[in-house]
Amino acid sequence: xxxxxxxxxxxxxxxxxxxxxxxxxxxxxxxxxxxxxxxxxxxxxxxxxxxxxxxxxxxxxxxxxxxxxxxxxxxxxxxxxxxxxxxxxxxxxxxxxxxxxxxxxxxxxxxxxxxxxxxxxxxx
Numbered sequence: 001x002x003x004x005x006x007x008x009x010x011x012x013x014x015x016x017x018x019x020x021x022x023x024x025x026x027x028x029x030x031x032x033x034x035x036x037x038x039x040x041x042x043x044x045x046x047x048x049x050x051x052x053x054x055x056x057x058x059x060x061x062x063x064x065x066x067x068x069x070x071x072x073x074x075x076x077x078x079x080x081x082x083x084x085x086x087x088x089x090x091x092x093x094x095x096x097x098x099x100x101x102x103x104x105x106x107x108x109x110x111x112x113x114x115x116x117x118x119x120x121x122x123x124x
Contacts, residue, residue, distance in 0.1 A: 001032040007098075009073040018043075018095035027101040031100050034104050036096075043096050044089040048098035049111055054081045064107055065067045 004027070019027065028036065034047045051057040061079040064086060068074045076087040088104055090097040 003104045004030050004102045005109050007102045009071040009102055011072065012090050012092050012097055012099065014092050016093050016097060018090070019098055019101070023098070024096070028046050031104040031108060032075075032103060033108065039087075039104050040093050042089055045096065045100050046087045047081070047104070048083065049084045049086065050082040051084070053083050057082060057084045060084050060111070062066075063110060063123075067106060067110060068103070071099075071103055071106070073099050075103065075107075089094070 024036075026054055031045070037044055038045045041103075049057075049060060051060065057079050061077050061084050064077055064084070065076065073088075073090075076085075077084040078087075086104075086107055087091075088100040089095065090100060
């Protein structure tokens with residue numbers, strides 16, 4: 001658990017400030033498995049999660065969707081056989097907000113809990 005997992009995503013407006021480079025320097029180490037990238041001129045966070053089959057990947061995608069609804073912060077989720085790619089950015093500001101890092105940390109925590117319970121078997 002990181003301090004980010006105890007936070008709640010907050011409502012963003014178009015004038016909400018994106019995270020600064022200094023904030024990224026503090027937040028990014030808390031989600032080390034996420035990659036920062038730029039797509040269509042918009043900075044984003046992205047991570048690929050691996051699973052044993054499509055059913056486990058789909059179950060994880062649905063649970064991430066439930067978490068997104070609870071947080072009011074919705075990622076792009078690509079579900080494929082054995083993998084799920086989650087991409088986060090704040091649409092209203094066309095960039096990264098603290099919410100993106102909070103959501104990433106919560107998805108990481110959820111994936112870790114899923115590994116222990118059933119997403120992957122112990123042989124992986």
